[in-house]
Amino acid sequence: MSTRIYAHYMIETPYHVEHAANVMAGEQSSGTFTRLANETDALREAHGAIVESIEMLDALDAPSLPMRADLAPQGHTLFQRARVKLSWPLENMGPSLPNLVSTVAGNLFELKEFSALKLLDIELPDSFASVYPGPQFGITGTRQLSGISSGPMIGTIIKPSVGLSVAETANMVEQLVVGGIDFIKDDELQANGPHNPLRARVDAVMPIINAHAERTGKKVMYAFNISGDIDEMRAQHDYVVAAGGTCVMVAVNSVGLAGVTYLRRHCEVALHGHRAGWGMFSRSPHVGMAFTAYHKLWRLAGVDHIHVNGLRNKFSEEDDSVITSARACQTPMFETPDAGYQIMPVFSSGQSAAQVTDTYQALGNSDLIYCCGGGIMAHPGGIAGGVASLRQAWQAAMTDIPMATYAREHRELAQAIEAFGQ
Structure with a gap:
């Protein structure tokens, strides 16, 4: 039985896709813009989000959403789209809907690395069913x-x-x-x-x-x-x-x-x-x-x-x-x-x-x-x-x-x- 939460996204970025996906994972788990002294390897191993997969899609020569020119890396020529799958350990938030939303749809949409980002699907452990009774009828x-x-x-x-x-x-x-x-x-x-x-x-x-x-x-x-x-x-x-x-x-x-x-x-x-x-x-x-x-x-x-x-x-x-x-x-x-x-x-x-x-x-x-x-x-x-x-x-x-x-x-x-x- 899975104890991880999975989320699927469509992203578009002028950065290397792997870098952008890692930014997503770090922002929504243990990471910050710089490595902290108490952000140990053991902590990251236990609580960090994982980039599970990346599927490259098409590339565009202009951003789909307005993007400040100074936020893109120098020398970029394309805005690459991809499907990205991230996962988090359930232990980070427990089976909690409000905190689930903060995790899978929180400070992602405003990250400077992205000219498009959409949450496509989520997969949840069965433990959510033990906390939330779901539809009564x-x-x-x-x-x-x-x-x-x-x-x-x-x-x-x-x-x-x-x-x-x-x-x-x-x-x-x-x-x-x-x-x-x-x-x-x-x-x-x-x-x-x-x-x-x-x-x-x-x-x-x-x-x-x-x-x-x-x-x-x-x-x-x-x-x-x-x-x-x-x-x-x-x-x-x-x-x-x-x-x-x-x-x-x-x-x-x-x-x-x-x-x-x-x-x-x-x-x-x-x-x-x-x-x-x-x-x-x-x-x-x-x-x-x-x-x-x-x-x-x-x-x-x-x-x-x-x-x-x-x-x-x-x-x-x-x-x-x-x-x-x-x-x-x-x-x-x-x-x-x-x-x-x-x-x-x-x-x-x-x-x-x-x-x-x-x-x-x-x-x-x-x-x-x-x-x-x-x-x-x-x-x-x-x-x-x-x-x-x-x-x-x-x-x-x-x-x-x-x-x-x-x-x-x-x-x-x-x-x-x-x-x-x-």
Whole structure:
């Protein structure tokens, strides 16, 4: 069983790659800019980071990121790219998420040796699983809570993002519940604002959801956004649970790893992770953090779902990246039994029936939450028609029937194709 932490990077440097990689290793472990008297060989052997491998890539004649000319070595002509793998002994920090981040993504991005640096992936010892319980519900538990045993969970987001009153929100929920929705979430911008306080929203929404469950046996999952300070999140979680709710949501980048970890240890319902601010890490191919590394932190912290965008989305993320992210969520993290930590990817951002076939064929399964705003609300048949069109599109995809063929006998899907394309 490994007792080392591994991190994979893409780097670009005008220095010799071996030198730059050693600077990374030294900066993030025992080294400083000069050798110290008490920095013994034995200390370095026990605690120093190791450059495990270097894979040379292409070279450029100009830096990918702005770089002061005086920081490059004299006589350099190329900026060399490479994949670098570093490792650290677990003993340096122990199985601690905050200190893990300080180690693998700390004072690296500002080092003068680099004109690009991105964290691509991390590999962690199983001992992290003994400290961090990870997702409480994950894919299987979310299905149990929602009563959706197979196929995707069809979901949506309350829109407009802000500005609706409590009564207006409840009215929309009523329409969605009657229309057959499986999952509803607050927008990340709407948490506990004075025009629509969380507790008042819970008081208005949960009677609708509970009454529908009593009539039909199906309890719609509503992800209430409880993002806030630690004590506030705990109190709001308790309020949702007392009202019969089955899910709470947090904007993970806003509340932080320690906040999510604390909430997970207290949580009794599914924990929905929204990655608002993700673009700060991902938008540039030259700096930041890839989702493969990023999402593992939040899986350990304990989210049960996390957003991955969607195909042909309204943002800048490419389709291949979306599918890679979704697959990563469903891939086990540890070899320890019962510590797979698989979570449910959430597809969103401009989705409708038009992307369903491509999504299913690319992902290869339907273990996901498929959130559509306009794809439901703007459907010619209204909310019920929008929800039905999505179920029909997924049924066609999962049974390998061309959508146009399936639409001949399914009016709502035909309307969706006409409205949103195929």
